[in-house]
Amino acid sequence: MTNLFNYIERPSLIHRLTGATKLVSMLLWSFAAMLTYDTRFLAFLSVAGIMLFFVGKIRVKDVSFMVGFTLAFLIINTILIYLFSPQHGTQIYGSCTYLTEWTGRYAPTAEQLFYQSNYILKYSATIPVILLFVCTTEPSEFAASLNRIGVNYRIAYSVSLALRYIPDVQQQYYEISKASQARGVEMSKKASLTKRLKAASNILIPLILSSMGRIETIANAMELRGFGKLKKRTWYMARKFRLQDYFSMLISALLLAAALCLNHLNNGRFYNPFT
Amino acid sequence: MKDNKDIPVEFSHFGFKYTAQQDPTLYDIDLCVRKGEKILIAGPSGCGKSTVVSCINGLIPFSYKGEMSGSLKVAGKETSGLGLFEISQTVGTVLQDTDAQFVGMTVAEDIAFALENSCVIQDEMKKKVLHIAGLVNVQDHLHFAPGELSGGQKQRVSVAGVMVDDVDVLLFDEPLANLDPATGREAIELIDELQKKTGAAVIIVEHRLEDVLWRHVDRVVLMSRGRIISDTDADTLLCSDLLLKAGVREPLYVRALKFAGVSLTPEKKPADHELGCLDENDRELVRKWFCSVKNEAPPKRTKPLLEVKDLVFSYEKRNKRALDGISVTINEGEMTAIVGTNGAGKSTFSKVVCGFETGQSGALSFDGRDLSALSMKERAEHIGYVMQDPNHMISQTMIFDEVALGLRNRGAGEEEIKKRVEDVLKVCGLYRMRNWPISALSYGQKKRVTIAAILVLKPKMLILDEPTAGQDYRHYTEIMEFLTDLRSQGITIIMITHDMHLMIEYAERAIVFSDGRIIADDDPAAVITDRDIIKTASLRETSLYRLSESCGIDDGTAFVRRFIACEKEERRSDDKPL
Numbered sequence A: 001m002t003n004l005f006n007y008i009e010r011p012s013l014i015h016r017l018t019g020a021t022k023l024v025s026m027l028l029w030s031f032a033a034m035l036t037y038d039t040r041f042l043a044f045l046s047v048a049g050i051m052l053f054f055v056g057k058i059r060v061k062d063v064s065f066m067v068g069f070t071l072a073f074l075i076i077n078t079i080l081i082y083l084f085s086p087q088h089g090t091q092i093y094g095s096c097t098y099l100t101e102w103t104g105r106y107a108p109t110a111e112q113l114f115y116q117s118n119y120i121l122k123y124s125a126t127i128p129v130i131l132l133f134v135c136t137t138e139p140s141e142f143a144a145s146l147n148r149i150g151v152n153y154r155i156a157y158s159v160s161l162a163l164r165y166i167p168d169v170q171q172q173y174y175e176i177s178k179a180s181q182a183r184g185v186e187m188s189k190k191a192s193l194t195k196r197l198k199a200a201s202n203i204l205i206p207l208i209l210s211s212m213g214r215i216e217t218i219a220n221a222m223e224l225r226g227f228g229k230l231k232k233r234t235w236y237m238a239r240k241f242r243l244q245d246y247f248s249m250l251i252s253a254l255l256l257a258a259a260l261c262l263n264h265l266n267n268g269r270f271y272n273p274f275t
Numbered sequence B: 001m002k003d004n005k006d007i008p009v010e011f012s013h014f015g016f017k018y019t020a021q022q023d024p025t026l027y028d029i030d031l032c033v034r035k036g037e038k039i040l041i042a043g044p045s046g047c048g049k050s051t052v053v054s055c056i057n058g059l060i061p062f063s064y065k066g067e068m069s070g071s072l073k074v075a076g077k078e079t080s081g082l083g084l085f086e087i088s089q090t091v092g093t094v095l096q097d098t099d100a101q102f103v104g105m106t107v108a109e110d111i112a113f114a115l116e117n118s119c120v121i122q123d124e125m126k127k128k129v130l131h132i133a134g135l136v137n138v139q140d141h142l143h144f145a146p147g148e149l150s151g152g153q154k155q156r157v158s159v160a161g162v163m164v165d166d167v168d169v170l171l172f173d174e175p176l177a178n179l180d181p182a183t184g185r186e187a188i189e190l191i192d193e194l195q196k197k198t199g200a201a202v203i204i205v206e207h208r209l210e211d212v213l214w215r216h217v218d219r220v221v222l223m224s225r226g227r228i229i230s231d232t233d234a235d236t237l238l239c240s241d242l243l244l245k246a247g248v249r250e251p252l253y254v255r256a257l258k259f260a261g262v263s264l265t266p267e268k269k270p271a272d273h274e275l276g277c278l279d280e281n282d283r284e285l286v287r288k289w290f291c292s293v294k295n296e297a298p299p300k301r302t303k304p305l306l307e308v309k310d311l312v313f314s315y316e317k318r319n320k321r322a323l324d325g326i327s328v329t330i331n332e333g334e335m336t337a338i339v340g341t342n343g344a345g346k347s348t349f350s351k352v353v354c355g356f357e358t359g360q361s362g363a364l365s366f367d368g369r370d371l372s373a374l375s376m377k378e379r380a381e382h383i384g385y386v387m388q389d390p391n392h393m394i395s396q397t398m399i400f401d402e403v404a405l406g407l408r409n410r411g412a413g414e415e416e417i418k419k420r421v422e423d424v425l426k427v428c429g430l431y432r433m434r435n436w437p438i439s440a441l442s443y444g445q446k447k448r449v450t451i452a453a454i455l456v457l458k459p460k461m462l463i464l465d466e467p468t469a470g471q472d473y474r475h476y477t478e479i480m481e482f483l484t485d486l487r488s489q490g491i492t493i494i495m496i497t498h499d500m501h502l503m504i505e506y507a508e509r510a511i512v513f514s515d516g517r518i519i520a521d522d523d524p525a526a527v528i529t530d531r532d533i534i535k536t537a538s539l540r541e542t543s544l545y546r547l548s549e550s551c552g553i554d555d556g557t558a559f560v561r562r563f564i565a566c567e568k569e570e571r572r573s574d575d576k577p578l
Helices: A019-035 A041-057 A060-084 A088-092 A110-136 A138-147 A155-182 A193-224 A243-265 B002-006 B049-059 B084-090 B105-116 B124-135 B149-164 B181-198 B233-238 B240-248 B252-259 B279-290 B346-354 B377-380 B397-411 B414-427 B443-456 B471-490 B499-504 B529-534 B542-552 B554-571
Strands: B009-018 B026-033 B037-042 B066-074 B092-094 B169-173 B202-204 B219-224 B225-231 B304-313 B324-331 B336-337 B361-367 B385-388 B461-465 B494-496 B510-514 B517-522
Touching: A019 A041, A019 A110, A019 A138, A019 A243, A041 A243, A041 B542, A060 A110, A060 B336, A088 A110, A138 A155, A138 B181, A155 A193, A155 B346, A193 B084, A193 B240, A243 B397, B009 B049, B026 B225, B049 B066, B049 B092, B049 B169, B049 B202, B049 B494, B084 B092, B092 B149, B105 B149, B105 B414, B149 B169, B149 B181, B169 B181, B181 B202, B219 B240, B225 B233, B225 B240, B233 B240, B240 B529, B252 B279, B252 B542, B279 B542, B279 B554, B304 B346, B304 B471, B304 B494, B304 B517, B324 B494, B324 B517, B336 B346, B336 B461, B336 B471, B336 B499, B346 B377, B346 B385, B346 B461, B346 B494, B385 B443, B397 B414, B397 B443, B414 B443, B443 B471, B461 B529, B471 B494, B471 B499, B499 B554, B517 B529, B542 B554
Parallel strands: B037 B202, B037 B219, B092 B169, B169 B202, B336 B494, B336 B510, B385 B461, B461 B494
Antiparallel strands: B009 B026, B009 B066, B219 B225, B304 B324, B304 B361, B510 B517
C-alpha cells in the first residue's frame, strides 16, 4: 500500500543531514520559490532541485505516485487559472501581445503564456525539495525536527504518531471493506456506482468508531508512560548539527536572500521581459 | 516509611462506581501486593478485574471518572492524591493491545519513550535502551518498525517500554489475549524471568488460568461480580470448587484428576504442572478412569462441501507465497479447526475462500459449484465469515439494526427481519439488550453481535476467525455450545484459532497450517499429542498429555479423546449454558 511519508533508506549526503536541517532548508527553499516569479531564478531552483535528487539517490520511480498526484493537480490548476483569469498575464506585465489573430477574452497572449509557465516553474522549483525531504527524512526524526524548530512537542509528536498509525488505518480500511462485502453489501462491479459509493461510506463508520477507541487506548498508553509530564522532552533519535548541516541551512538562507534581492531589483515579484 | 517500599499497592475496603453506571463495579476490595510478589488476578468478564487494573495504574480517577470509597495506596500514598505520572513511576502497565501501546516508530524509540518524557539525556537513554532490550531479548531488532515484528516481539517491546522506568510493580492486562499458544507460553516464561531479575512485583490479570500457571505464581486472586472471593495460593484454590463457581476454567489436567476421583489436597501441589507430588494411588485412579471411559471415535463425514485444489496465493509486493499449494476437502456438517502460527496462512486461506482475495491458481468449489464465478456477496450467501475483531464488522449504532443489516441488504420484509433477528439474538444471549446501542457493549458482547449478524443470514458454512478470543469460560462455552448446536442443524463450521482447548474440545478435525502449507489434517486429539507438529506449528501440547505420560498411559491421544468425551457428558448433564 502507498504510504505518503515514504522514507527510502540509501546512503547519501542528504540522508546524513539531520532532519531539522532538512526541514529548515526545505522551508527556506520553498519560501524563496514562493516569493518570486523571477523566471531565471525559478529555472535555477528547478534544475538545482532535480540535481539534488541525484545527490540524494532518489529515483523517479520511488516517487512516481507523488509526482503523478502533483502533476494532475498542476494540470487542473493551470486550466482553472486560464478559465478564470485569462488576462492575468497582461495585467501583470502591462502589455498585451496576442499570439494569434483572435483577440477575445480567451485569446492566448504571450504574457499569459509566460505567466503560466512561471507558475508551473514555481511548482517544479518547490516540489522536488519537498519530495526529497519526504524521502530522505526518517519518520522518527521528523517529530524531533519539528520540536527543534520550536513546534510544541505535543503537536510534533501527534504528527509523528499519525504517521506511525497510517499503515494500520489503511489496513483496517481494507479489512472493513471486505467485512461489509461479506455481509452482502455489494461493492463488486455487479452493483451500480451509487450503491457502491453508499457502501463505501458505510465502511467509514466502523473505521472512525474503531479509530476513536484506538485513540483513547493510545492516549492512555502514552500517559501511562509519562507523556506530557514535563514542559520539554528529549528525543532518542535527535542528532547533533554538523558542519554540513550549517552549510546546507546557510545556502538555503542565501537562496531566500537572493529571492528577496531579485524582488527588489525587479521592482516587484515579477521579472518582466516584455518592457 | 519502610512499609511503603514493601507494599507498593494496597487496597482496603475499596469500592468504585463509574459515573456513567448505576451500580458500583467494585465492592469492598482488600488486596495487598507485597514487593517481589507475583499475583494472578483471575475472574470472568465483567467481574471487575479490568477496573482493578485501571485503579492500580491511575487511569482511575485520572482518565475514567467515578466515585471511589475506601482507600487505595500506591507506594504508600493515596492514589487520589497522586498524579498519573507519579503513579507511573511505581506501576508499569502492559496493555492488552500491544499494537496501541507501541507508540514509537521503531523498537528503540518505543523503549525510550518514557525516558524521553523524563528528559533523560540521549547518551544515557541509548545505554539504558540497550540494556533493557537485552533483558527482553529484542536487542537485534532495535531499528525495526512495529509492522516488522511478530505479536510476541511487540509484547516484549511493550514490557521493555515500561521497565525502563525501574518500576516496582509490573501490571499485565490480559497478556495472552493476542498470542499464539507457543508465544503465550514464552510470554509467561519471560514475565517469570523478568521478575526474578528485577525483583519487581508482578500482577497478571488474565482469565486463562492454566496458561499463567505454567510458571509459579505466589497468589491467585479470584474475582466475581466486583468482589474478591478468594485470595490464596494456586494449590489451595485448585483443590476447591471456587473456580467453577466463578466461571473460570480449571486446568484440564486438574479436571481430569477430579474426573478420576483423585482427592486433591494442597500438599499434592496441583498447581505444578509437572505433577511431581501425586502418589501411586492417584496415578492408579487415573489409569482406572482411563480404562472405564468409552472411546468415542469422531464421526466420519463423507459428503464434500468445500473442495480446494492446489490453491496458490501471494500478496502483492511479497515474494513469499502465503498459500503454497493448498488442497483440502471440507465435508458437510464438519466442525473443523484451522490452527498454526500467525502468518502461516490460516486467515489468508479463509479470505480466499470467501473471495476477499483471489488466488493466483488452483480451484475452489462449493457444493459442486465453481466458486470463482461468484462475487463476494454471492459467496456470502453460502459461506458466512465472522472476523476476529468485532469492531471491524459493526457499522450500525443499535444492536438490532446491526444484526438486521445483512437481511435488509437482501431486501427481506421487516416482519421476517424482526422474527429472524429476535430469534438469533435469543440464541446469542443478546435478546435482553436488543434495543441497546452497541457502544454500551463489552468486547465479548460485540463479538456475539457480529456472530449473530452473520448467523441471521443462515449460511451453509460458517468461517469464524478466533470465535472466542477475549471471552471468559462461560461465554466461551456458550458460544461453542451454540456453534455445536448450529452444526447439529447441518451447518458446516470452520474455526481459525489459537486456542488449543477449543480445538481439542469442539473440533472433530484439525487442519494445521505452517508456512502456507497444510502439515497435518487429523483428529485434534492426535494433532495435539504429536510433538513434531506441535513444534513446527508453534502449538502447545496439552497438559492432559503430560498427565497421561506421568501416569504411564502410552496412548496419550486416546486419553485426550476420553477426557473430552467425559467433559461433554458432564456439560450435557449438569449445566445447560444456554
